[in-house]
Amino acid sequence: MRVTARMRVSVSKAKKRASQLHLRGQIAALWGKSPDRPKRMRLVGSDAERELKLSKAIRGWAGANLQTGDWVEVIGMQQYNPKKDCWKCRAEVIRPLGQATAPSPATAEASAARANQPAKRSGKSASPAVLVCQKSSCCKRGARDVYQAVTAALQQQGLDEEVEVRATGCMSKCKQGPCIAFKPDKARYLGVTPERIPALVEQHFAPSEAQAELAAEQAAPQA
Structure with a gap:
């Protein structure tokens, strides 16, 4: 049987055909240009980790109702790309999992260990924060280790x-990653390593000497 160009195109389209997506897991990260309308989400289940694009219809709701650490059920569409060997996933419906439908303790523990993300809600851009790019290019250069180092440094200090700590989208410096930014100073650093993080955190967030003295006076018992 002779394989024609038209047949090869048909086979290629068949391999990329979309199918329904139905997942349950823990939100490891939410990011986008605006924290009020996250565009993407990283979901960690007991046996897989997926990056999903949120449909425009649910972005506003997601920004107001979801945070990292939440357990959710996601329904949408997925498409496998054999050339890139990856799944392209789109979330169309997100349902928070209540107490009655929460995952088993074993599933929760396994997913939480893989996610290794703090459960905090995104706040206003002016509030103190460290933004760590979590796009694929920066992650290949160690951005996830940097994220963990930021979390550890904040706890230690x-x-x-x-x-x-916020996982963000691309900062437009992919070849110079990992990229991080400090708010409200608006300071950006490129090519950051985990070893640099403690000093950077102290530089941007450590209280001044005057603030430290005032805090000590307030904490001292009154005569």
Whole structure:
């Protein structure tokens, strides 16, 4: 049987045919140009991790109702690209999982370990925060290790309740990643390694000497 060009195109389209997506897992990251309308989400299940694009119709709702660490059920569409060997996923419906439908403790523990992300809601851009690019190019250069280093440094310096860590989209410096930014200073750093993080966190968020003295005076018992 002779295979024609038209037949090859038909086979290629068949391999890329979309199918329904139905997942349950924990939100590891939400990001987009605006924290109020996240465009993408990283979902970690017991046996897989997927990056999903949120449909425009649910982005506003997601920004107001979801945060990293939430367990959700996602319904949408998925398409496999054999050339890139990856799945392209789109979330069309997201349902928070209540107590009655929460995953088993074993599933929750396994997914939480893989996600390794703090459960904090995105705030206003002016609030203290460290933005860490989590797009594929930066992740290949160690962005996930940088994210973990930021989280650890904030905890060690007692700043984890005051400063938020956010996974973001592309910062337009892909070849110079990993890329991070500090708010509200609007300082950006390229090619960051985990070893640099403690000093950068201290530089941007450590209280001044005057603030430290004032805090000590307020904490001291009154005579």
